[in-house]
Every structure is written in structure tokens, then in C-alpha cells.
Amino acid sequence: MKNLLLLSVISLYLFSCAVKPKEKEAKPILNEMSSNFDQKLGDSLGADERGMKNYMLVILKTGPNDAKITDKTERAELFKGHFSNMTAMEKAGKLKMAGPFATKNSLGYRGIFLLDVKTEDEANKLLQNDPTIKSGVFDVEILPWYGSAAIPMHLKYHQKISKETP
Numbered sequence: 001m002k003n004l005l006l007l008s009v010i011s012l013y014l015f016s017c018a019v020k021p022k023e024k025e026a027k028p029i030l031n032e033m034s035s036n037f038d039q040k041l042g043d044s045l046g047a048d049e050r051g052m053k054n055y056m057l058v059i060l061k062t063g064p065n066d067a068k069i070t071d072k073t074e075r076a077e078l079f080k081g082h083f084s085n086m087t088a089m090e091k092a093g094k095l096k097m098a099g100p101f102a103t104k105n106s107l108g109y110r111g112i113f114l115l116d117v118k119t120e121d122e123a124n125k126l127l128q129n130d131p132t133i134k135s136g137v138f139d140v141e142i143l144p145w146y147g148s149a150a151i152p153m154h155l156k157y158h159q160k161i162s163k164e165t166p
Contacts, residue, residue: 047149055096056123057145058113065136081131083165089115089126096152110138114151120144 046053069075089095097114115123120142132138 042149045149045152051149052146053149054118055145055147055151056115056117056120057143058115058123058127059109059141059143060111060113060133060138061141062108062110063133063136063139066138069135069137075137078131078135078137085126085130086113088129089113090155094126096155114145114147116152 041047042051069078086095086098094115094117095113096116098112100111101109115126117123117126123142127133127140130138133140
């Protein structure tokens with residue numbers, strides 16, 4: 001009888017180990033589709049399966065002639081042309097984000113442009129018209145950048161909350 005009881009307990013134990021409740025399998029995040037997914041919107045923005053796309057990030061740095069160009073009228077004209085070129089790039093659908101760095105930094109970085117172009121050459125062509133770059137007030141570094149394809153959508157909201165334009 002003891003052997004039968006012992007055999008029953010061991011059998012029950014082994015059976016309970018073998019028949020664990022099935023744990024929910026972890027699925028990779030990339031295989032789950034967002035319940036908010038909008039194919040039409042993604043396609044219109046050029047999004048890949050992650051909702052991302054490639055851009056060119058332009059870093060504006062202090063150029064070799066920045067300190068040499070001290071005439072206030074000349075600088076004002078150069079920056080007027082700088083902002084005019086930014087407006088032209090935005091209207092052409094190429095400039096998706098721009099802005100200065102909030103503080104001075106040891107790298108001499110002054111601002112950024114995020115351009116919706118495929119190559120560095122395309123970015124350089126757009127920057128040729130910027131008088132602050134042509135005059136050497138700014139130098140540029142251009143890097144490929146991978147970010148949200150929805151970035152351009154901020155522009156319509158930014159225009160609604162901006163009282164002034166540069």
C-alpha cells in the first residue's frame with residue numbers, strides 16, 4: 001500500500017510538472033501591428049514598416065568668417081537670406097525641421113536642418129542658396145539620419161502656434 005501511495009504521489013508530481021499552464025509567448029514588437037496603424041498615411045509619408053524614413057541631418061557650425069563679418073547691416077542681410085532660403089526649402093517640401101541650439105557649445109554647433117532628401121549632394125544643392133553658408137558665417141556637416149516619417153506633420157501645428165516668423 002505504501003508503494004502504491006508513493007507511486008501515485010510521484011506520478012502526480014511528474015504529471016503536474018509535464019503539464020504546466022501554457023505561458024503567453026512573448027512576441028517580438030516588430031511582429032505586432034499597432035491597432036492605430038494607418039497604411040494610407042504611412043504610404044503618404046514614405047514610412048517603412050517601423051513608421052520611419054531616411055533624412056539628411058545638416059548641422060550648422062560656426063564658420064571661418066563668422067568673426068570676420070562684423071558689420072551689422074551685412075550680417076542682417078546674410079541672415080535675412082538665410083531665413084529666406086529656409087522658407088524656400090520648406091515651401092519646396094524639403095525642410096522638415098530647423099532650429100538653433102539653445103546655448104553655445106564647445107563644438108561650435110549653431111543649429112540644425114532636417115532635410116527630406118535622399119543624398120548628401122541633394123542637400124548641398126539646397127544649401128548653395130544660403131548666404132550665411134556661402135559667406136562662411138556657417139560651415140555644415142551633413143549626415144544621414146533615420147527618424148519618424150511623421151516628423152513633417154508637426155509643421156502645420158507649428159504654424160498655428162507661432163506668433164512670429166524669423
